[in-house]
Amino acid sequence: MNDLSIQLAEAGDKCLYQQIYEYIRDEIRRGELLEGEKLPSTRSLSEYLQVARSTVDFAYGQLVAEGYVEARPYKGYFVSHVEDLFHFSEDAFFEKGMGQNLTKEEKVKSENNKILYDFSPHAVSLKNFPYATWKKITKNILVDANSEMFALGDAQGDRELRETISRYLHSSRGVNCMKEQIIVGAGTDYLFMLLEKILGRHVAVAMENPTYKRAYKVFRSFAYEIKAVPMDNNGMDVKKLRETNARVAYVMPSHQYPTGVVMPIGRRLELLKWAKEEEDRYLIEDDYDSEFRYKGKPVPSLQASDREGRVIYMGTFSKAIAPAIRVGYMVLPPKLLQVYKENCGFYASTVSRIDQRILNEFIRDGYFERYLNKMRKIYRGRHDFLLSHLTCFEKEFMISGENAGLHILLTSRSKIPESELIAAAAKEGIKLYGISDACMGQRSLKNTSFENTILLGYGSLEEQELRRGLMLLEKAWAPYLCAGTRKENSC
Numbered sequence: 001m002n003d004l005s006i007q008l009a010e011a012g013d014k015c016l017y018q019q020i021y022e023y024i025r026d027e028i029r030r031g032e033l034l035e036g037e038k039l040p041s042t043r044s045l046s047e048y049l050q051v052a053r054s055t056v057d058f059a060y061g062q063l064v065a066e067g068y069v070e071a072r073p074y075k076g077y078f079v080s081h082v083e084d085l086f087h088f089s090e091d092a093f094f095e096k097g098m099g100q101n102l103t104k105e106e107k108v109k110s111e112n113n114k115i116l117y118d119f120s121p122h123a124v125s126l127k128n129f130p131y132a133t134w135k136k137i138t139k140n141i142l143v144d145a146n147s148e149m150f151a152l153g154d155a156q157g158d159r160e161l162r163e164t165i166s167r168y169l170h171s172s173r174g175v176n177c178m179k180e181q182i183i184v185g186a187g188t189d190y191l192f193m194l195l196e197k198i199l200g201r202h203v204a205v206a207m208e209n210p211t212y213k214r215a216y217k218v219f220r221s222f223a224y225e226i227k228a229v230p231m232d233n234n235g236m237d238v239k240k241l242r243e244t245n246a247r248v249a250y251v252m253p254s255h256q257y258p259t260g261v262v263m264p265i266g267r268r269l270e271l272l273k274w275a276k277e278e279e280d281r282y283l284i285e286d287d288y289d290s291e292f293r294y295k296g297k298p299v300p301s302l303q304a305s306d307r308e309g310r311v312i313y314m315g316t317f318s319k320a321i322a323p324a325i326r327v328g329y330m331v332l333p334p335k336l337l338q339v340y341k342e343n344c345g346f347y348a349s350t351v352s353r354i355d356q357r358i359l360n361e362f363i364r365d366g367y368f369e370r371y372l373n374k375m376r377k378i379y380r381g382r383h384d385f386l387l388s389h390l391t392c393f394e395k396e397f398m399i400s401g402e403n404a405g406l407h408i409l410l411t412s413r414s415k416i417p418e419s420e421l422i423a424a425a426a427k428e429g430i431k432l433y434g435i436s437d438a439c440m441g442q443r444s445l446k447n448t449s450f451e452n453t454i455l456l457g458y459g460s461l462e463e464q465e466l467r468r469g470l471m472l473l474e475k476a477w478a479p480y481l482c483a484g485t486r487k488e489n490s491c
Helices: 016-030 042-049 053-065 104-111 131-144 159-173 188-199 213-221 238-242 265-276 334-343 353-364 367-388 418-426 463-476
Strands: 069-072 076-079 182-185 204-209 225-232 248-251 282-286 311-316 328-331 397-400 407-412 453-457
Touching (some): 042 053, 053 076, 159 182, 159 328, 159 353, 182 188, 188 282, 188 311, 188 328, 188 334, 225 238, 248 265, 265 282, 353 367, 367 407, 367 463, 418 453, 418 463
Parallel strands (some): 204 225, 248 282, 282 311
Antiparallel strands (some): 069 076, 182 328, 311 328, 397 407, 407 453
C-alpha cells in the first residue's frame, strides 16, 4: 500500500510514536484499514514522515502488542482480524483527567458503546522508554561506521550480544549456559520454527490448558500432536501429563499465562523427573513475564534446576523493553545444540546486526537495568492501585494472579458467564478479555477454578485511567454486585 498520510505535530503534547500509533489504530477501528491489508514498511514510513525508524518501530510494536496488527516473518506488518473491535474516532487512551465523576464526553462515549478503556493483558507502557538514550546509542554506532556490521553475521546471533544475554540470564534468572548455547531470533515465532527442525516433525507436545494461544497456534501449524493438559493451582498436572504420549512439555513456570500461577519448586522437580525418565523428553520453558514480580523473592528459572540437559529455555525483550525490539532468545541443552548445528546451522540470523549492536550496548552499559527497575516501580504502583480499588468487586469476584505479570484475574463466585460480563462492560466503553480465549480445543473451563474468569490488564493504563475505568466497570456490573453493601463511587 502507499505511505500513510499522517500529520505529525512536532510541538504537540504527544510524542511522535504515539501519534503514529493512534492514527493507525483509529484507521483500523473506523474500517479505513481492512483486515489483511499490508502496512508500509518501517523504513518506508519513517522516510516518508521524516522521523527515526525506531519511532515507527515503537508505534508498530504497540499495535502488535494490542492485537491491531500482526507481524509476519519476512513479509511485513498486516492488519489483524478486527471483528470484535468498536470503530471510533476519538482519543481515550492517553488524555483522561482526574476526578470522581465521569465527564460529559465519557458519558456520551459510553452510551454509544465506544471503547474508553482497554484492559488488555498484553499491552505495555512505552511513555517512559528512554528514547534519547536509544537514539544516542544508535547514532554512535552508525557514526563509528564499522563495516563489519553490514556483513553477514553469526547465524546464532552476534557473539557479543549472546555473551551479554548469557550474563544477564545468569544474574537475573539463574540460567546456567554459555553463549554458544544461545540462539537469537526475531521473536519467539522464528525460534519455534527452528525448534521444529531440531525436535523433528510429528512430535507430541503437551501444553497447559489454558495456555499462551500464540504458541499453541504456531505449534499447531507444525505437524505436532498437541496434548492439552489440565492445570491445578500449582501449574501443569504432572499426573495428567503422564497419561499422554507427549515427548515435549511446554510450560510457563515463572508466571503462567493466562492464569498467573507461579509454579512451586515441588512441581518443577516433578516435571524435571518426568523429563529425564525417557531419553528424548524435553521441557520448553517460556519465561513469560518473569521480569515483573511483586511479592516475595525472584523465582529462579526452571532451567536453573536442570542437571540433565532437559530444559529448552526461551525468552524475549518484547515486554521488558518494547514490543518493536522483536528480539527473542533460546538456550539449547548441549545435545540439542549439536542437532541445531547439523540441521539448522545454515539458517541466517533474522535480526539486523545493527539492532543487535544497539541492544547489546543498551544492556551491557546498564541502561536496560535502570529502565527495567523504573518500569517495575511503575507497574507495581499500577498493580497496587488496581488491587486497592477492587474492594467493590470482592464479594462477587475472587481475585487471583496478583503475584506477578501485568494482569490479574477476576473469577465470578456465582458463575456469571464470561461472555455476559464482557458484553455488559462493553456497553460502558470498557474492553475486557476472557480466559476462554486462551483455551485449546473446546473453549470451556467448565467445573474448574478458572471458569468464568476475566483478565484485567493494567500495563498501558495510568492510575487516573484505571480509576475511571473501574468506575465504569462497577456501573456495568452493578446488577451482579451486592446491592445494599455497595458504596457510591466506591471505586
